[in-house]
Amino acid sequence: MTTPGPADHTDSKAEPGKPAEPADQDGPDQSSEEKGTQREEAPPQRAWDTLRDITRHAPASARFTGRNSGVVAGEINGNVTKTEYHYYGSSGPTRTSGEVPADELDRLALTFVTEDTPFEELVERLRKERVLVLTGVPFTGRRTAALMLLRRAGATPVHAIDRETTPGTLLEQIQKGGAPGHVLCDLVTSREEPLRETHLLSLHDHLLKHDGHLVITTGLRPWTEEDVRTWSWTAPKTEVLLRSHLERAVGEPTAHRLLELSETRTFLTRAHQPREVVAYVHQLRRFVQGEIQEDALGEKTAELLDEQVREWFEADEDTLHPREKAFLIALAAFDAGPYALTAELSDLLFQELQATADSGRPKAVPVFGTHIGNRLRTARARPYPAQEMTEWGPVEQLKAEFLDSRTAFVLLREVWTGHPSARPALVAWLGKLIVDGRPFVRTRAAATVGALAFTDLPSAMALVIEPWALSRNPQQRVGAVSALALAHRVGAPNILRITDSWTASDDTKRSWVGIRVQGLLGAERPREALAALRVQARKQYDPDKPGPLENEIAESVELLLLSEESEDVLSEVLRTLDDHRSVFQISVAGFLRACGHMAEETPDLPLVLLTYRQARLDGTPAAHGIPRLWRSALGDPAFTTEALDVLRGWILASDRDDATSWALADLLPKLADDTTARQRIEHLLRTVRGDDGGPRPAAADDLLTALHRA
Incomplete structure (x- = not known):
């Protein structure tokens, strides 16, 4: 297998509504014509290596088999775009300021869960220090926790303070309220107005004097002085929350039955916010009452996910900084990929978003930013160590993935269709990624475009795929x-129609792309794919010189012969082998290329020989078809030398692998159908040398004996 060469680069700027154009960055002294010529001479990645990269690096929802199996994208799109029901909004009633009703405190206390939380420790801290600052991700129950802390500390009634209150005016607001308990949710701090120790000291003195308590909630990274102590709040486990709410809503026996439902078990595999648990409990109550069927429970979880993603991108900069939104998009593209790489490339996207928002503003990215734990909690993702396959073999990496595997597609759809102003930045970013030197990056960029094509095929074609093609x-x-x-793998419409149209096109570049795609998708319909390749081969045929796309057609035949449908492909290739010289050439050339690939788990067993061995055991037509193609290759002057060279590789491999030796010993006599062919093979077996001119392999004598005995 070959390794892709160094990355080229594309221009990062694109006008709104126009596709990014490839840039020339070869050097300031070269003319555009010279640079373009050099680019054309750069060899493209081989089709087999493209398939290898897709197989290794495509996201789990698009693992490649060459078939459209209607996976996650279609399921998500179908569920989320149905009627939407929103049984939740903010984490509690919205009010500017005033007393929190006592019945609300009582209601919250009925289902409040302290298991696996630092609640008891925080109560003691609140009683001692009078002021407590809770940090955490939005919608993790910080407000409810704050109210319950005050209630447990006996600080009721509770006065809610306007969230627009600044740290400097907080004492003044508390002095206005006469209640012993005070809560300020989502305090807004900034570099200019941080929360200082002096603020807390003055608050402590006042609250101690008047026997009051105050709980402040804020985000993960509030602007505070170093001496300001904060306490992190995380929601209890989803299962604990759900059980508590269900038992309160429907009783313990029914709750136990509902927890055993298939849809509920699936719901519990994902980490959910408290408000989402409440919404799901509402649906479960409707299920118990016979208002909905069980499958509607799954649709509800999709609606909850859709709502979360929408909130991320509707949030203002104070709530979620654009750099973190860029990270969310990058995580959607590189879900379950290395965290460091995702963070690196998210900053590249952030720069493009900055340029879109203000083209005159210099691009700048903070060198140091959010802690990985805080960033992933906001993204509702998790870090985990795992091996990543690279060009140099597997390496240990710290990876990151969304807790809900559906998030990536939903997020990409929301950005592409819900925020069109982000498209120029996204297109420019993808244009850079697709020429990156790392196969993982290039494959994920392509997979991202595939997801966008599922969502909005015309725009994805016009802005990305056609300019690339x-x-x-x-x-x-x-x-x-x-x-x-x-795109076809995740269920995007009309991809096969586009592929056939481009394959037959007179535009060489479009046809080049179409031919390559036929090789990747043709296993789904081998007869149609090979027919399209044959038509183009006839158009390309010139008896005096190879056609410009002849090599690409042969590479696609190669992939089809190595696909899961190799038996059907082989049958179709043999059926039309002698129809026309152009068809013969692409068939034999593709076959010989296929013969050069070894099984990944057994590097000395050729894949085609493995197919032949299995066909012999099963008695399938490939047992006769593979020898026929070999005879055609050995007997044609245009292919004899190449065929003997491939056969030499098989002989060397048989010296290192018994299975290869057995299969080849069975095959060789079937290739010697006449005197000339027998003499060629005998000569090869007598003169073959080891790698780098080493001694003649011992297997050559065994194969020669098998040839003579036949």
């Missing part, structure tokens, strides 16, 4: 191939 840069053209293949 028509680019001078071969990496972008390969990116268009991967994007179309992965």
